[in-house]
Structures are given as C-alpha cells and as structure tokens.
Amino acid sequence: MGEYDLICVGGGHVVEDGATLSCDAGHKSLLRARYSERRLELLDCESMFKFYNWLPVDSTLESDTCPTVFRNEGLSKELGLEDLWIGFTGYHPDRGAYASSGTFKELEALPTCARMRDSGRDTILLASAGNTARAFAQTVEGAGLNAIIVVPSTSSERLKVKEDTGRVKLISVNGDYTDAIRISDRISDMGDFVIEGGAKNIARRDGMGTVMLEGAVTMKSLPDYYFQGVGSGTGAISAWEASMRLIDDGRFGNRLPRLHLAQNIPFSPMAKAWREGRRDISDDDLPEGKDYVNEVYADVLTNRTPPYGVAGGVYDAMTACGGAIYEIDNREASAAEKLWMSYEGVKPDPAASVAFASLIKAVEEGDIDTSGKVFLNMTGGGLERAVKELGMESVKTFASVDVGVSDDELEAIIDE
Ligand SMILES: *Cc1c(COP(=O)(O)O)cnc(C)c1O
DSSP, X not given: OOOEEEEETTTOOEESOTTOSSOTTOOSBOEEEEESXXXXXXXXXXXXXXXXXXXXXXXXXXXXXXXXXXXXXXXXXXXXXXXXEEEEXXXXXGGTEEOTTOBTHHHHHHHHHHHHHHTTOOEEEEEOSSXXXXXXXXXXXXXXXXXXXXXXXXXXXXXXXXXXXXXXXXXXXXXXXXXXHHHHHHHHTTSOOEEOOGGGOHHHHHXXXXXXXXXXHHHSSOOSEEEEEOSSOHXXXXXXXXXXXXXXXXXXXXXXXXXXXXXXXXXXXXXXHHHTTOSSOOGGGSOSSSTHHHHSSOGGXXXXXXXXXSBTSHHHHHHHHOEEEEEEOHHHHHHHHHHHHHHHOSOBOHHHHHHHHHHHHHHHTTOSOTTSEEEEEEOBBOHHHHHHHTTOEEOOEEEEEETTOOHHHHHHHHHO
C-alpha cells in the first residue's frame, strides 16, 4: 500500500493531517507525498493502480485505464528523431489505451476517488466544463461513488459517460464558468463533500505522474526530454516529482528530464513569465478580456491562475529540470494534428496537438539533441471514437439554476 509522509515543500516539515491540501504552518507551498517505498514495485494489474506503491491510496478502483507508451517508427523518421517515445492517455484501442473520458485527467480522477472512498466519504464536488468533469463523472459512475458537478449551461450537454446511472448530480448554471465556480463554492458548505483541489491534491499529481512512471518502465530509463501542453502545469510538476522518485529508486538514471512545455497563444502566461525569469505571473502576461478562450485551439490550456510561483510549482520544476516553454499558435497546432493523424489515425485532444507542435518546433529550431531520448506526452485523444464505439451518453441535467439561486433552493437540490 502507498504509505507516505506528507511534506510541505516550502517548509520541509511533515504535515500531520494526511488529507489536507495546504500547509498547516502557512507556507505558500504545495504539499508532496514522500513514499516509504523507494523502489518502484508494480502490482499485478492492468490499470494505473499497478503503481499503487507510489499513489496515495489504500485501495484501488476497478478500471482499465492506464497510460500507454509506444514508439512510432514512421513518425520518428519524419521528425528526424532517433529515440522518440510517446505516452498516450485516451481512447486508442489499437495501442491498448482505453480511457473513455479521453484524457489524462482520468489518471487524476481515479486515485482521487479511491482516496475519497478510503476516507469513508462518497461524494466529490467540482466545477468544470470540460475534460476534468468528464474524467470524474466517468470515474464515479464506474466506482459506485457520487459527484456533484456544476457546469455553465452552455456545456451541460457535453458531459458524456459510458453509462449514466444517476450517480452524477449535474447542476447547470445559467452563467459562465466563473458563475459555476461560485455556485460550487456555496454548495461546499452544505455537506461533507470532497473538494478535488486541483494541483494541490497529491492524488491528482501522483496520478498524472504515472505517465512518467510508465514511460520510465517501458524505456528502462528516464527520458532526456519531456514534452507536454500545459494550462495549469500540474502535469509538468507531476513529471518532475515522478522523475525525482525514479532517480531515488536508482534503476532509471540520475538526470532529471528537461521539461519542454507548450502553451497556446494568445494565452501563454507561464511562457512569458519563464522567458523573463520571473517567479510571478503578472496581469500583463494575460490576454485582455474574455475572448481569448475562443481564440485558442486548446481552450483547456487557458488557466488564469496556474500553480506557477508557489513552492514546488511550475517555476521550481523548470528551475530544477531546465527546458523551455513554447508558444504555439493555432496554425502550428492544427498542422501537428494532421501529421499525428496521418501516422496514428486517432484524433488528439487539442492540447496534445499543441504539445506535438512544440516537439516539431523544438526539432526545427535545434533546441534538442535529435539522438536524445524524447518522451512526448499525448495527454488526450480518441474521445469521438469512444463516444461512438462505446455508445456514450450525455449525463442528464439534474437541476438548472440561475446565478441568483437562494441557499434554500440549492440545499433542496443537494438533499433531494
Ligand atoms: C488538462 C489538460 C492538459 C493540461 O494539463 P496541466 O498539466 O494541468 O496543465 C493537457 N492536455 C489535456 C488533454 C488536458 O485535459
């Protein structure tokens, strides 16, 4: 079982409450799991829970979701790379990938929900419009747990699961994403709900970190370069943390991979701050207004408040690993998507296309040694195929509310 101490990265001390999301001494820091098992031992199972020892869970959930790692000779040749490896999480049965929600958010949802069940609680609460909502909805449905998911009404039809068994209370808000977050915050005081906590949640991070673990096990060493599209950068932090554990294990090399991250312009606050060597993102790094969400190819990468400067966050990860943050435009992303499709035949999530575009760019610009071991994290893909092949259905809306809904009305909805 994944025994661990919870460490405050900023303060360096052990935090006593193993379930908390923030430092008890007030440090502006992420917490990190320090597993007592320093050697990676794989459990005999097909899902991501084979990395049980390095996941903060006491039990596993039934699932066939696992990151897959493979090579594609043609694609490697096309790019002129001698040692390219691809990590893929999504629905791509030809490669043994069965995450029906279509992205690596499912790797976050699975251990988060297992941990919730371990703690004796059964309902998770979140506000999300996209990949995160789908991952958690699918996971609670599969595990017999419950979720309250608050979404803006414009995206309530888009939440699809393999089977809608009524375990997700989908609340549709007549407003935007910010309004959905406000309603979700109000609901959080109305019961004993688990808040998933984003990057602060070690189960989410260590779940995402299994991509690097699967990569290292398959490649038999850490890569020289890691490529990923980032919005919050949680995946990059996870890749760094997993790499440190693998170095500590001793069998996978002793050098951290360089992190080659990618954002989709005009939305690239981390790329801008990192280029100028700043630990903090300023307002000038963010595009003005709200329209940028419609201007970018990968709207999942538009996070306004990423865990960038916080201790143990993206800035620290980049400082420790070295690397670059690319600014990819829509044209580059869609060209990358076409190239990927021609070799793999499954449609990538737009954020994965942004990552792939940054790899193409890195090679073109001579940023990387083409004989090095390159690990491209294709964070999502194949959703359309999953929806069709698995006959996925939309989660029924449980209640529609206006922004001005009263507490009494909300409570009645929650208790119903
Ligand atoms: C959320 C998401 C990302 C960005 O992940 P972070 O590491 O949290 O920034 C990338 N790709 C896909 C498909 C995602 O859903």
